[in-house]
Amino acid sequence: MTTKNILVFGEVEKGRLAPITKELLGGARRLSDQVGAGVNLLVAGALSGESLQDAAEFGTDIIYHATDPGYGEFSSDAYSFLAVELCKKIDPVLCLMGQTDLGRDIAPRIAARLGAGLCMDCVEVRFDPAQNIFVQTRPAFGGKALAEFSSPAGKLQVNTIRAKSMEPAATQAGRKSELMEIKEGPDPSAIKTKLVSVKVLETDGIKLEEAKIIVAGGGGLGSAEGFTIIKELADALGGVIGATRVPVDENWVPLSIEIGQTGKIVSPDLYIAIGISGAAQHITGMVSSKKIVAINKDPDANIFKISDLGLVADYKTVVPVLIEKIKESAR
Amino acid sequence: MEIIVCIKPVLDPDLPPAKFTVDGKKNEVIPPEGVPFVMSPYDALAVEAALRIKEAQGGKITVLTQGTKYAEEIMRKALAMGADEGVILSDPAFEDSDGFGTAHVLAQTVKKIGKFDLILCGRQAADWDAGVVGSLIAEYLNIPVVIRAKSIEVLDGVLKIERISTNGSEVFELGLPALVTLSSEMGQVRIPSGWGIISAAKKQVPKWGATDIGTDPSQTGAAAAVNRLVKLYVPVYERKCEMVTGKDPAEAAARLTEKILAIKP
Numbered sequence: 090m091t092t093k094n095i096l097v098f099g100e101v102e103k104g105r106l107a108p109i110t111k112e113l114l115g116g117a118r119r120l121s122d123q124v125g126a127g128v129n130l131l132v133a134g135a136l137s138g139e140s141l142q143d144a145a146e147f148g149t150d151i152i153y154h155a156t157d158p159g160y161g162e163f164s165s166d167a168y169s170f171l172a173v174e175l176c177k178k179i180d181p182v183l184c185l186m187g188q189t190d191l192g193r194d195i196a197p198r199i200a201a202r203l204g205a206g207l208c209m210d211c212v213e214v215r216f217d218p219a220q221n222i223f224v225q226t227r228p229a230f231g232g233k234a235l236a237e238f239s240s241p242a243g244k245l246q247v248n249t250i251r252a253k254s255m256e257p258a259a260t261q262a263g264r265k266s267e268l269m270e271i272k273e274g275p276d277p278s279a280i281k282t283k284l285v286s287v288k289v290l291e292t293d294g295i296k297l298e299e300a301k302i303i304v305a306g307g308g309g310l311g312s313a314e315g316f317t318i319i320k321e322l323a324d325a326l327g328g329v330i331g332a333t334r335v336p337v338d339e340n341w342v343p344l345s346i347e348i349g350q351t352g353k354i355v356s357p358d359l360y361i362a363i364g365i366s367g368a369a370q371h372i373t374g375m376v377s378s379k380k381i382v383a384i385n386k387d388p389d390a391n392i393f394k395i396s397d398l399g400l401v402a403d404y405k406t407v408v409p410v411l412i413e414k415i416k417e418s419a420r
Numbered sequence: 421m422e423i424i425v426c427i428k429p430v431l432d433p434d435l436p437p438a439k440f441t442v443d444g445k446k447n448e449v450i451p452p453e454g455v456p457f458v459m460s461p462y463d464a465l466a467v468e469a470a471l472r473i474k475e476a477q478g479g480k481i482t483v484l485t486q487g488t489k490y491a492e493e494i495m496r497k498a499l500a501m502g503a504d505e506g507v508i509l510s511d512p513a514f515e516d517s518d519g520f521g522t523a524h525v526l527a528q529t530v531k532k533i534g535k536f537d538l539i540l541c542g543r544q545a546a547d548w549d550a551g552v553v554g555s556l557i558a559e560y561l562n563i564p565v566v567i568r569a570k571s572i573e574v575l576d577g578v579l580k581i582e583r584i585s586t587n588g589s590e591v592f593e594l595g596l597p598a599l600v601t602l603s604s605e606m607g608q609v610r611i612p613s614g615w616g617i618i619s620a621a622k623k624q625v626p627k628w629g630a631t632d633i634g635t636d637p638s639q640t641g642a643a644a645a646v647n648r649l650v651k652l653y654v655p656v657y658e659r660k661c662e663m664v665t666g667k668d669p670a671e672a673a674a675r676l677t678e679k680i681l682a683i684k685p
């Protein structure tokens with residue numbers, strides 16, 4: 090007999106639970122209280138005592154920790170195998186993952202193997218007690234639309250969740266969870282791809298997803314030099330730079346700072362968009378920012394529709410003034 | 421190399437939000453008059469990737485698309501780019517399939533074709549953006565899969581794939597046959613030549629239905645969809661934008677700075 094449960098596939102970053110995992114645990118905790126289920130967390134690879142404590146305090150009931158070296162680094166094949174085996178054993182009603190490298194990769198694979206329902210990139214999962222089903226909301230058409238799906242009752246749902254769409258639960262200091270070790274490694278026949286190298290584009294300082302202030306540039310900056318200018322503005326404000334897809338495609342900036350549907354999802358306190366038109370695929374990744382400021386030479390640019398403050402100007406003439414004034418104010 | 425590429429027609433993703441409307445009763449997008457459907461841009465990258473492999477080491481490219489509307493148009497485009505053959509999967513039974521249903525149709529088609537080394541798909545269709553069909557086909561065929569590739573090399577029957585990840589990239593090696601989905605970091609997609617367009621127009625493109633490929637009727641079509649669309653709507657994100665002005669750009673910029681400093685965390 091297994092007890093009714095929601096399973097979160099967790100991720101670890103630098104030895105601690107990743108922000109997305111805390112968000113998922115928050116969402117899972119709220120759903121589990123409505124559904125009457127426990128919250129289980131699956132994590133693979135090296136794990137610090139702190140992240141075990143994090144997991145407990147953020148609402149986990151049982152932590153399944155896969156310790157075999159075969160799970161030491163991310164492998165779509167191995168992690169799919171792991172998730173499927175655990176789901177067969179503990180029979181969750183809902184399996185949540187982030188819309189991350191991991192979730193994008195393994196969610197469809199485990200759903201196929203378990204005959205589960207699948208919904209990717211959800212911004213909301215709620216429980217409908219009348220029908221005893223989960224209802225998912227997700228963006229579609231590059232963020233131009235939102236779509237709501239209902240899932241069949243009594244069937245496992247595998248859902249990936251967009252960053253920053255679930256609130257982490259309030260931590261309960263000293264809360265305890267049960268730790269179960271999964272000692273078995275992956276079935277060797279399940280491993281069909283071999284990771285040969287990893288390239289990490291290190292960001293200096295604050296991570297884009299965690300920054301409080303982002304100064305983002307678009308195609309309107311015209312060149313890599315344009316990004317040197319907005320970097321100075323970001324530095325003056327104590328923020329970081331981001332970009333739309335155009336500067337990434339043009340190789341002015343690395344892919345790691347792309348914001349939007351196919352890039353990062355951000356929600357800072359202040360987002361300054363410079364030379365950005367406001368395409369749906371970009372907006373979907375930043376629209377939940379607390380305050381949005383836009384500088385664009387086109388008064389009809391779509392970005393102004395979603396901004397709190399706007400300035401119609403050539404960025405080259407106004408951004409240097411902004412930098413100077415901000416530096417002045419800091420003195 | 422026998423390469424199979426799966427492509428899908430989508431409403432042009434560059435359609436400005438102002439022209440995007442939804443029929444709230446039918447939960448369907450209303451395609452604006454005169455706006456053509458296009459090959460999903462990521463699928464065009466898959467065609468491009470197949471052509472590059474073929475140019476490097478020879479082979480044959482077969483393109484598959486499932487659908488009734490616009491399937492012919494995008495198939496001609498893929499053939500004009502240089503693909504050798506195409507098959508359109510068209511059957512009322514396939515309509516409104518979800519990702520599982522679509523992957524079932526495509527996997528059955530691949531089985532019927534029989535001989536293949538590599539299947540290429542876009543990382544996601546630029547309409548529903550789920551990004552699952554490639555992985556599901558790989559599962560149904562029990563072959564290795566790598567998603568979001570930016571480059572593909574084939575060396576002595578081993579695939580070497582560099583794929584993008586959130587913080588950089590990763591390189592994988594895998595054997596054939598395999599399935600790979602392509603991301604936009606792969607580069608530019610070629611424009612069909614005049615000659616390409618002419619020779620594509622002459623090619624016969626067979627249409628296969630459920631009985632041709634032996635799909636399981638309980639797995640395709642709207643009735644088989646596991647999760648059901650219950651509501652489709654256009655979200656309203658609009659804010660009231662205060663436009664900052666001044667007698668010249670410098671003054672406007674100074675004013676904007678004050679306002680930014682006032683809201684800065």
Ligand SMILES: Cc1cc2nc3c(=O)[nH]c(=O)nc-3n(C[C@H](O)[C@H](O)[C@H](O)COP(=O)(O)OP(=O)(O)OC[C@H]3O[C@@H](n4cnc5c(N)ncnc54)[C@H](O)[C@@H]3O)c2cc1C
Binds near residue numbers: 306348351434
């Ligand atoms: C399937 C798909 C997925 C996508 N995913 C993403 C994604 O994740 N993220 C993303 O960003 N995009 C994405 N895109 C691309 C997206 O559709 C847009 O093409 C892109 O966001 C446009 O970037 P932009 O606004 O910087 O550039 P442009 O559209 O080129 O706009 C430039 C803007 O700068 C202004 N400008 C020009 N010169 C100046 C100047 N001197 N001073 C001030 N303003 C100036 C112009 O008025 C214009 O508004 C995706 C597209 C597709 C089809």
